[in-house]
Amino acid sequence: KQEVTQIPAALSVPEGENLVLNCSFTDSAIYNLQWFRQDPGKGLTSLLLIQSSQREQTSGRLNASLDKSSGRSTLYIAASQPGDSATYLCAGDQTGANNLFFGTGTRLTVIP
């Protein structure tokens, strides 16, 4: 059974810092991986999608990478801003499985 762990569970940083969020899968056979952002009381917003043939994706200040050999992904946020404060979730699927396995989330607070 696939389990997804995100470390740290919570993180507070001063504005302007660069930071890294981590995600690991017990079964490293990940096909596609997505990072999402969830604001309190809201749904999930897709940030980055790393498809099966890719290892990395970048969007603005965000960069996500996936190491399929270890089943680990990182989300790098550069020059953090208070508006980045939210919960970040990673999710992956596996070949032949029509299902996304979600991580437990990292709650990020960026202090002005």
Place this chain on the structure above:
Amino acid sequence: DTAVSQTPKYLVTQMGNDKSIKCEQNLGHDTMYWYKQDSKKFLKIMFSYNNKELIINETVPNRFSPKSPDKAHLNLHINSLELGDSAVYFCASSQETGALGELFFGEGSRLTVL
């Protein structure tokens, strides 16, 4: 224009009642999903429909019955509500099955069973 919309956003009801949550997507996607987010914020899939056909039905009590009248709609009906059904229910859609395409989520329906 909201891409994936759910109604109601909040639902408070008594144990034993029957309730429905509606979901509509205007993205032209073929696949729609229902996810449950528990009090610890853990998200787990319940159902997945592709072009009105059920393709995933995780271990969910049969009190939960999804209905897809067309590929733009996936409604969730819950019979005989129990305290443990209290959660936030999210509808989502994608162009492809699974995560071959991006998943787009609705804003959630918070169900509270008293």
